[in-house]
Amino acid sequence: MAEHRPGEFELIAKYFAPLTRGFPGAGNLKNDIAVLAPPAGYELIVKTDAIVAGVHFLADDPADLVARKALRVNLSDIAAGGGSPYAYQMALALPRDWTETWVANFCAGLDADQREFNLHLCGGDTVATPGPLTIAITAFGLVPKGTAMGRDGAKAGDDIWVTGTIGDAALGLRALRGDVPPLEPDERPYLVERYRLPRPRLALAPILRDVARVSIDVSDGLVADLGHVCTASGVGAAIEATAIPLSPAARRLVGADPALLPVLMTAGDDYEILFTATNDRREGLEGLARQLGFPLTRLGRIVAGSKVSVLRFGQPLAIDVAGGFRHF
Amino acid sequence: MAEHRPGEFELIAKYFAPLTRGFPGAGNLKNDIAVLAPPAGYELIVKTDAIVAGVHFLADDPADLVARKALRVNLSDIAAGGGSPYAYQMALALPRDWTETWVANFCAGLDADQREFNLHLCGGDTVATPGPLTIAITAFGLVPKGTAMGRDGAKAGDDIWVTGTIGDAALGLRALRGDVPPLEPDERPYLVERYRLPRPRLALAPILRDVARVSIDVSDGLVADLGHVCTASGVGAAIEATAIPLSPAARRLVGADPALLPVLMTAGDDYEILFTATNDRREGLEGLARQLGFPLTRLGRIVAGSKVSVLRFGQPLAIDVAGGFRHF
Numbered sequence: 001m002a003e004h005r006p007g008e009f010e011l012i013a014k015y016f017a018p019l020t021r022g023f024p025g026a027g028n029l030k031n032d033i034a035v036l037a038p039p040a041g042y043e044l045i046v047k048t049d050a051i052v053a054g055v056h057f058l059a060d061d062p063a064d065l066v067a068r069k070a071l072r073v074n075l076s077d078i079a080a081g082g083g084s085p086y087a088y089q090m091a092l093a094l095p096r097d098w099t100e101t102w103v104a105n106f107c108a109g110l111d112a113d114q115r116e117f118n119l120h121l122c123g124g125d126t127v128a129t130p131g132p133l134t135i136a137i138t139a140f141g142l143v144p145k146g147t148a149m150g151r152d153g154a155k156a157g158d159d160i161w162v163t164g165t166i167g168d169a170a171l172g173l174r175a176l177r178g179d180v181p182p183l184e185p186d187e188r189p190y191l192v193e194r195y196r197l198p199r200p201r202l203a204l205a206p207i208l209r210d211v212a213r214v215s216i217d218v219s220d221g222l223v224a225d226l227g228h229v230c231t232a233s234g235v236g237a238a239i240e241a242t243a244i245p246l247s248p249a250a251r252r253l254v255g256a257d258p259a260l261l262p263v264l265m266t267a268g269d270d271y272e273i274l275f276t277a278t279n280d281r282r283e284g285l286e287g288l289a290r291q292l293g294f295p296l297t298r299l300g301r302i303v304a305g306s307k308v309s310v311l312r313f314g315q316p317l318a319i320d321v322a323g324g325f326r327h328f
Numbered sequence: 329m330a331e332h333r334p335g336e337f338e339l340i341a342k343y344f345a346p347l348t349r350g351f352p353g354a355g356n357l358k359n360d361i362a363v364l365a366p367p368a369g370y371e372l373i374v375k376t377d378a379i380v381a382g383v384h385f386l387a388d389d390p391a392d393l394v395a396r397k398a399l400r401v402n403l404s405d406i407a408a409g410g411g412s413p414y415a416y417q418m419a420l421a422l423p424r425d426w427t428e429t430w431v432a433n434f435c436a437g438l439d440a441d442q443r444e445f446n447l448h449l450c451g452g453d454t455v456a457t458p459g460p461l462t463i464a465i466t467a468f469g470l471v472p473k474g475t476a477m478g479r480d481g482a483k484a485g486d487d488i489w490v491t492g493t494i495g496d497a498a499l500g501l502r503a504l505r506g507d508v509p510p511l512e513p514d515e516r517p518y519l520v521e522r523y524r525l526p527r528p529r530l531a532l533a534p535i536l537r538d539v540a541r542v543s544i545d546v547s548d549g550l551v552a553d554l555g556h557v558c559t560a561s562g563v564g565a566a567i568e569a570t571a572i573p574l575s576p577a578a579r580r581l582v583g584a585d586p587a588l589l590p591v592l593m594t595a596g597d598d599y600e601i602l603f604t605a606t607n608d609r610r611e612g613l614e615g616l617a618r619q620l621g622f623p624l625t626r627l628g629r630i631v632a633g634s635k636v637s638v639l640r641f642g643q644p645l646a647i648d649v650a651g652g653f654r655h656f
Binding site (some may be wrong): 027030032033034035036037038043044045046048050052055056077078080081083090091093122123125127128129130131134136138141143148150151152216217232 | 374375382417420458459480544
């Protein structure tokens, strides 16, 4: 016998409305609209990202991790914008074979991340699709008025910094596809989690507002996203390949196959934050890195021009940005 | 030879960024985030709706009308909430066979409606999907603080009003599917346009804030949406079937087949607005109806209880709400 499947209104009452508790503007999802009233002195920053099964995640990825990835790819942009999470709306297109168990696990994932990042669902839409599972989330963050961070304003001489480690998500996807050399026992779960569960660097947001000139989340690939900063700011950049922060697993794999490094620098899905700051901030940022719980690494500097150069001990490397994974 | 297809960044620069001109918070789409700062004394109302080819519109509907429908289904909720259009974000999932011509026409439709309704694109995401074209729009409206309209608060004795005419969109869909009796020459284009191009009743928004107790857009079906009001308000409703406003085309078809009336009352996709008001507002609303450019019709009244009764000259009719078209 087929599992009972709830209708739209039952899904809302049982699974989605509880995710709005504590956010009065959502009206418990009893109205079609939500009311967003930023506190005095704040404004909203907004980001919409969609993810599609088979394109941005694997159709058999655990439902709770799919939910958390859908939310976190947006929160990564809220962090890069200098914001703190506030609320989100979600359009969920369920494929023909959806089950209530899947929805329950999906919403449990959202609930876990709502608690971790202190935000609420405030509305959305659930539809049926003859195609793959598709999730579009519009996330709202709060920033003090006039302080939202962008990509425009980097100046020659700025240091270039990046959070965390680069390339783990790309290696995790390869591991899921069986497309990596043999891994040590603890490497596979680490890399797969880095692919499935981005870590939005929200602790950095107030620091960005204070010390950064520009910031961007690294989702298209380190070199491509640095290129976006250069284009928006009308500058060039020079980074040192040996400075790219790698996890122990990535470092071991790159050691065995140095040709992997340019792949990881262009692969995307890192959801780390790249930012620039004047070099008098260097000591302060090195001190902060010890308190943040994740690395802050200085990669190079902004230069005159319009190109991103990747150097290895000062010698230019050729990097094919288009070699990175593109979602589109 | 296959048509050249632009990449994501080319699509943004050529088609999407021009739709943001005039909205500073969009940063010309050069940042991943938009900044929304409602003017002093206002707050934002927000609605997300997704539409899927083959479910909410036909895959061969003209691209500009698909765009305008995607936007207007959201603007209808902004109107019901008492808001004026402000901005929107869009997640666009393009199927494998998309063409640049299709995107150009789609964006021309958005541009036309942006001018008509005075709002701007302020961000979004474009992704590839192996499934059908899917569009999720999150629309933002502005309302004076504390004045957003909802469904909760209708009281026994309130008059029930509805804008425009009911059932045209359902007949338009049937006409596209070849599932209607022979139509007069001018009926088919009228009904098809009513299906493809909702008319968000934004002129009503300030009037709703002034005179209505509750309001809702009629998208699930007149009887179902009135039921949502009753559930949220803890009341019942009694409406008169002979009072349901019908277009000349719908009136002729119902005259030939009276069994069609309950279908139209439950079919949905009307994107009209249903609201309640105290009966001392009756004369004022009848006067306003002459200035609005669309009908305002009094259908019945809110009563004690919890049920929606449909009467015909005072005698109850049985209406199967579930007989209406459901998107989910």
